[in-house]
Amino acid sequence: MVLQNDQKSQKRDLIIQAAARVFAQKGFAGTIMADIAEEAGIGKGTIYEYFESKEDLFFAVFEWFTQELTSLAMVSVSTLGGTASERLMTLGESLVKAGMGMEDMFSLSMEFWAASVSSQMKNRFKEVFKQVYMDFRRIISALIRDGIERGEFRPDVDPESLAAVLVGSWDGLLLQAWFDPAFDPLSTARNFMSVIIKGLRANPSQERQGKTEHRKG
Amino acid sequence: MVLQNDQKSQKRDLIIQAAARVFAQKGFAGTIMADIAEEAGIGKGTIYEYFESKEDLFFAVFEWFTQELTSLAMVSVSTLGGTASERLMTLGESLVKAGMGMEDMFSLSMEFWAASVSSQMKNRFKEVFKQVYMDFRRIISALIRDGIERGEFRPDVDPESLAAVLVGSWDGLLLQAWFDPAFDPLSTARNFMSVIIKGLRANPSQERQGKTEHRKG
DNA sequence: ATTCTGTGACTGAATGGTCGGTCGGAAATT
DNA sequence: AATTTCCGACCGACCATTCAGTCACAGAAT
Incomplete structure (x- = not known):
């Protein structure tokens, strides 16, 4: 056929x-092509009909993975309503939950990181990673900037920096959870976000308000 | 002899x-024993006088590495003076700087992470990692708790959570910097810490003060 | 019959680990 | 102090294994 x-x-x-x-x-390194063939229920040779090499396949997995992850975040954000604080909070939770849910997938991330150090294709890996992190930062920083414009957040925070840290801490938290099953990244993230939000509030004494001391459109 | x-x-x-x-x-994976022997200026066989296997050697490198890192943090903290905010800020900076300085060493970390997924010795790796992260969290959370006790920080933040996020974000920031040379983790960390500190302040309207609303001795 | 797809036995390159042998120096013996 | 014995650190050629990738053939589709 x-x-x-x-x-x-x-x-x-x-x-x-x-x-x-x-x-x-x-x-x-621990994976041999025969394993993959078996898992897919096909012959080893067939894999080579679709992919050049083991590394090529690995890279394809990487691309697939980042796509899944990015679209997850996109969907989360576009669905969310409410104040910037709430949206930030919810996005954070759903990403951590996703990371915890697909625990296998997190270990895949680690493999990808390692590939960006030493594989033949490290530069291709790095390039994609760079892009993915940028995308995530952009999503988050837009959210923060929105909060500032609404007067919800202090005008003097740097949205890019904060976004980078949030993105980073998701990785970092999941990493800690990976090593220590007793570590609960979700409640940690929750506690943390409440500190952040307090630090962000334009007017700390009130819960929320529209007073605009903000510059920049 | x-x-x-x-x-x-x-x-x-x-x-x-x-x-x-x-x-x-x-x-x-990309390293062969002959390379190591050459780098060390000895014969390949000699390595096996000191280490059981390639993995065993790798694990020894890992232990050495964590030791270096931990003692760096210890020294930083014990040297620091000033308010809890200042100490937190300074510790953060010196850790990021260290990570940036030994960029090779950061790529080693990634290899270690990967080893905790798939090497034969993954459980030994995980165990050590777990311990290292705990140590770091303990150092930071002690610092935060100190700040709370002095009345410098709000009493309602959870020191453990915040410590975990700080630790995590160092990893996360360095990770982003690894992929994107244009990304500056140091200024990012600085900007971020100032938001954190604002969120932490016991009395946000004043710069610093000793007014004690704090409970707990 | 022809074309396309699937396959898994096979091959050869790569390399982790071994082991018999070397040799500089310490200790024992003279 | 000269000589001999002994030790064990060091070495690297070699062995055994592992696997990524190939290819000749089988089978399906048209």
């Missing part, structure tokens, strides 16, 4: 997802 | 440090 393009890409996806599971569990 | 114990351990350290450099540059 001659596969249609969409069937072809469907099978590609099948392989990618099977590979993702195996890589997540065994790491890049 | 029969080596004394201290000569013996000196050579061990020599190998560890040579290995650290090579692993940092080429990653675990």
Whole structure:
């Protein structure tokens, strides 16, 4: 049977997802192509119909992964309503939850990080990572800037810096949770966000208000 | 010549440090034992006089690394004077600076993370990581608790949560910097800390004061 | 019959780890 | 102090294994 393009890409996806599971569990080096073939329920040779090499496949998994993650964040943000504080809070929670839910996927992230150090394709990995982090920072900083414009947040915070730290702390928290099952990133994040929000409030003495001391449009 | 114990351990350290450099540059998988031997200026066989296996050596590098890092933090903290805010700020800066300075070393961290996913010894790696993160959190949370007791910080923040986030965001920030050379983790951290400090202040309207609304001795 | 897809046995390159042998120096013996 | 013995640190050629990638063939589709 001659596969249609969409069937072809469907099978590609099948392989990618099977590979993702195996890589997540065994790491890049620990994974052999035969494992992936078995997981996907196909022959080893077939993989090479769709991918150049093991590294090429790994990179494809990486791209798939970042896509999933980014669209998750996009959806979260676009769905959210309420004040900037609330949206920030909710986005944070849903990202941490996502990270905790797909715990396998987090271990995949670690493999990707490592790949950006030493694989043949480290520069391609780095480039994509850079872009992903930028995207996330952009999403968050827009949210913060919005809060400032509404007069909800102090005008003198730097949205970019704060966004970077939030993005960073999600990684950092999940990392700690990865190593210590007793560590609860969700309640940690919650507690933390409330401190942040207090620091952000334009007028700390009131819960919320529209008084505008803000500059910049 | 029969080596004394201290000569013996000196050579061990020599190998560890040579290995650290090579692993940092080429990653675990990309490193071959011959490289390490060459870097250390010894024969390959000699390495096996001191270490069971490649993984065993890698783990030894890991232990050495965490020791270095922890003692750096210890020294920083014990040296620092001033208010809790100032000490927090300074500790943060010096850790970020350290991370930036030894950029090779940061890439080593990534390798260690990956090792905790998939190496044979993943549980040993995880255990050590867990301990290291706990130590760091303990250092920071003690600092915060101190600030609360002095009445400098609001009594209703959770020192453990905040400490975890700070620790996490150092990792997270350095990670972003790793991928994007244009990203400046230091000024980001500075900006961020000032938001945090504002959120922490016991009495936000004054710069600093000793008024004690605090409970708990 | 022809074309396309799937396959898994096979191969060769790469490399972790071994082991028999070397050699500089310490200790024992003279 | 000269000589011999002994030790163990050091070495690197070699071995055994592991796997990524290939390819000749089988089977399906048309």
